[in-house]
Amino acid sequence: MQQFISQVPKCELHLHIEGTLEPELKFALAARNNVELPYTDVDEMRAGYRFHDLPSFLACYYEGMSVLLTEADFYDLAWAYLTKAQEQNVRYAEIFFDPQAHTSRGVPFGTVIRGLRRALIDARRLLDVRAQLIMCFLRDFTAEYAMATLMESLPYQEWIIGVGLDSDERGNPPEKFAKVFARARAEGYQLTMHCDLDQENSVDHIRQCLDVIGVDRIDHGVNSLESEELQKEIKARGLGLTVCPISNSYVRGSAWQDAVRQMLDRGLRVTISSDDPAYMNGYVTENLLAVQAVTPLTPAEVLQLQRNAFEIAWLPDAAKDGYLAELDRYAGAN
Template sequence: MSEIRDFIKKLPKAELHIHIEGSLEPELMFKLSKKNAIEIPFKSVEEIRLAYKFNNLQSFLDIYYAGAAVLITEEDFYDLTWAYLERCKENNVLHTEVFYDPQTHTNRGIDFDIVINGIHRALVDGKNKLGISSKLIMCFLRHLDEADAFTTLEQASSHLDKIVAVGLDSSEIGHPPSKFERVFEKAQSMGLLTVAHAGEEGPPAYIWEALDLLKVSRIDHGVRALEDEALVTKLITEKIPLTICPLSNIKLCVFKKMSEHNYRKLLKKGLVVTINSDDPAYFGGYINQNYIETAEALSLSKEELALSAKNSFIASFISDEQKKIYCDLVDKTL
């Protein structure tokens, strides 16, 4: 399999499902906790790493939010984002569309501007210094209420030059997309695109809601779409992408093991599926590792991996002209 691994490493790719807070490596968490005098329930980097064991989405989210508490200053958010962009360079990611959760920070007293300015400044430097293009997607936490989401959208109104879309993440069960229909309608009236997490732990009905009510351009996760034939037909016909996160799905027990993952089935049916890392610091690997483990478990061919990489550019929010340039680069690797 070393040949496939080498092929994946040289394959140009985009990442469309990455939570910047989920790229907080134990070393940086520990360093920032000391710098900012924030108490965390771990005495060492090793203890943090050992704590990264989950049995479902909620148990992951509990430590995810605890970790985010060490992020205080604009420089912290810059450092977090820059560390991720350096990983992009290592993984041959040419374009990334980054999720961030402002409510995780504003609800603990961190100013909205501090968060977005730190992330945005790093993304600009990523383009200028590393040649990595990027877009920023602001996510609403679905376990909070509609009013809180509206407040966040209002805070974002003076930063629309920095944000391309709004998304929906956090605990899926019990928090259907319909809960945020009016917020998403308002976001669209402000010129923002929409995406949403749906069909990871939640049922296919949540994917329908995201499409019909939130008018999303793509579905984040969506692995449960195969349970609904009419939904699969719609996704294929309308070329609505799914941003799949294989290692995340295993870590959170959506599938017991990678050999049981349905990624190849989705790809062979003709859906626009992409491979992404979700929360790589917590889930055991950045995008290349996701490609490698998926390829090895499901016996993906070079052609299927190249198609996955091309899908990642096709599903992105860049111009058609730029998509073609990137897709041509993928073809040259074959």
């Protein structure tokens, strides 16, 4: 099963590019940009990644972005992830980026997206890995700042497939950004939102995603298991849920372990992704192996997780069909 999981064609839909900034690259970018880091070496930096909930994680996460200043930095960041994705047989990825985390410290929007975009183009040509960008708003900033960021994105709209919402959920419900997401929908963007694990009012926030925002899918969304009504509605709408098991384990300990099993058994379109792998010590293959280690999956279930991901991906039908055919060939050969 380890070999089967490692080699299966994969689709990753919940991956923060800033969360792939490995310590080695962070030190290299710091040296290039003359940024002083509060660590003497890679080991000390890794040891400093200590968090037990979303706010404590975010403190580490945003501190690390100080080294990202130039278009070349964002290119190198994305290229490092895409190279890793190829090694793990990720055939397609939808990548979150947080422009406000950079514009708020003086880095222009265009600098961020041009660097990321060049890496995506090169990965398609040189690595045969296809990827698209999802622009996330930071929910602990104002809705007005989110709207301004949405407007700033429009000249680059062809490079962005959708918009999302992430960062600290406490006191920042989906409905806070209803007008922003309505405008994003009108501009032609796909919509998703984080409903992080075990946050205050988690179930109500998922309901708001459905009834107020009208999302096209839900990121995390594990707390939907607490409501039969929500599960029925999610299934009726055909929505996918992008679950990140290793990430969730930092919030709930070992109790997340049967969430993927429950979602599969209940017919939800659950998918597996890696969230912030440089901080969570696990890319998408490791996340699949983590699930396998505690709630053993059959080959058919591993394939179903990948089929779910390709089916809910924001791709033309012809591209989806090509990846699904690749998955079927892999199943037939194994």
